[in-house]
Amino acid sequence: MSSQFAISVRDLEKDYGDVQALRSLSLDVGAGQFFGLLGPNGAGKTTFINVLVGLVNRTGGEARVFGADVTDDYRQVRDRIGIAPQEFNVDRFFPTKEVLMHKAGYHGVDRAEAADRADEVLRTVGIYEKRNTKFTYLSGGMKRRFVLARALVSEPDLLILDEPTAGVDVELRRDLWRIITELNDEGTTVLLTTHYIEEAEQLCDEVAIMAEGRKIAVASPAELTQRGTDTLRILLDETPSGVPDIDESGLENGSIEDIAVEGREVVVTAKRANAVAPELVRRLDRAGYQATNLDIEPASLEEVFVDLTSHDADDADEGEDESGETDADAQRLESPEATT
Ligand SMILES: Nc1ncnc2c1ncn2[C@@H]1O[C@H](COP(=O)(O)OP(=O)(O)OP(=O)(O)O)[C@@H](O)[C@H]1O
Numbered sequence: 223m224s225s226q227f228a229i230s231v232r233d234l235e236k237d238y239g240d241v242q243a244l245r246s247l248s249l250d251v252g253a254g255q256f257f258g259l260l261g262p263n264g265a266g267k268t269t270f271i272n273v274l275v276g277l278v279n280r281t282g283g284e285a286r287v288f289g290a291d292v293t294d295d296y297r298q299v300r301d302r303i304g305i306a307p308q309e310f311n312v313d314r315f316f317p318t319k320e321v322l323m324h325k326a327g328y329h330g331v332d333r334a335e336a337a338d339r340a341d342e343v344l345r346t347v348g349i350y351e352k353r354n355t356k357f358t359y360l361s362g363g364m365k366r367r368f369v370l371a372r373a374l375v376s377e378p379d380l381l382i383l384d385e386p387t388a389g390v391d392v393e394l395r396r397d398l399w400r401i402i403t404e405l406n407d408e409g410t411t412v413l414l415t416t417h418y419i420e421e422a423e424q425l426c427d428e429v430a431i432m433a434e435g436r437k438i439a440v441a442s443p444a445e446l447t448q449r450g451t452d453t454l455r456i457l458l459d460e461t462p463s464g465v466p467d468i469d470e471s472g473l474e475n476g477s478i479e480d481i482a483v484e485g486r487e488v489v490v491t492a493k494r495a496n497a498v499a500p501e502l503v504r505r506l507d508r509a510g511y512q513a514t515n516l517d518i519e520p521a522s523l524e525e526v527f528v529d530l531t532s533h534d535a536d537d538a539d540e541g542e543d544e545s546g547e548t549d550a551d552a553q554r555l556e557s558p559e560a561t562t
């Protein structure tokens with residue numbers, strides 16, 4: 223199978239008892255991409271990641287990382303992935319550098335090289351001066367930095383970050399963004415989950431939106447945003463006596479959803495407003511209205527996200543929300559090496 227994909231899954235299923243955490247999920251992430259996985263709580267993002275890294279066994283379907291099957295070629299797959307999990311799973315009572323050296327050792331790196339690498343990644347994430355400090359004595363933000371260092375020490379081709387910036391301050395968030403972006407620029411494939419939509423918008427070249435175990439959409443943030451509704455405000459030279467009577471049909475590359483009047487402004491909600499604006503101004507002109515100014519408030523990815531995920535919730539067949547357990551349970555399934 224081709225390995226131009228860092229991740230390739232087909233009809234992936236994961237059931238936890240009667241909870242269907244992944245439902246016929248098919249997804250490809252190209253090598254070198256910065257790929258975002260978005261979805262509300264319980265959408266199945268962490269489950270998907272856990273299947274990739276072998277912490278959770280899939281119920282059905284195919285899952286490959288750089289062409290290797292995540293179960294059959296578990297070792298090979300694990301060697302190419304660095305993961306910063308959603309919940310910390312670190313040996314708390316060992317100095318950070320030692321944990322990193324141990325992790326590198328697990329990936330077959332000899333001790334001298336492991337020491338060099340540990341120093342290097344500690345510098346990359348900015349906690350080199352804490353190299354002899356036990357994980358448990360790091361601050362919350364430093365713990366986040368450390369978990370990234372641990373993901374990097376094996377020099378992975380695929381870096382998986384499960385909500386790396388949840389609850390961190392602005393400075394650390396920007397720092398993490400910079401570090402991850404640099405790694406991606408150097409060729410590391412990144413899979414990122416986040417609840418900060420603007421983070422996905424800024425960082426990712428493609429995002430998948432998931433809800434209730436299903437994939438709802440995959441596209442670049444810009445393409446997804448275009449599915450949303452923009453607001454176009456056209457200022458007229460005088461207050462119209464009512465909503466201008468213009469033909470709303472036949473607009474290429476866009477569509478009008480509503481036209482209203484607020485004082486001297488005609489307020490139009492439209493898909494791809496910038497594509498319809500010139501023709502709209504012409505039609506207003508023909509109807510006897512002079513436009514003097516034009517302003518477009520573009521749709522936001524956040525609105526599109528809410529729209530897409532709430533539609534899915536409406537369409538969902540059976541409610542499975544009663545199960546209160548989420549990540550805590552997933553963490554129980556960690557394999558021993560994940561804690562090194
Ligand atoms: N170990 C487990 N045992 C039973 N059910 C689980 C387990 N792990 C996850 N689930 C269930 O699977 C579904 C998906 O959970 P998952 O943790 O993958 O979601 P998520 O998208 O990562 O959510 P969040 O944004 O809250 O991290 C949820 O309904 C959850 O309760």
Ligand SMILES: [Mg+2]
Pocket residue numbers: 267268269308384549
């Ligand atoms: Mg999760």
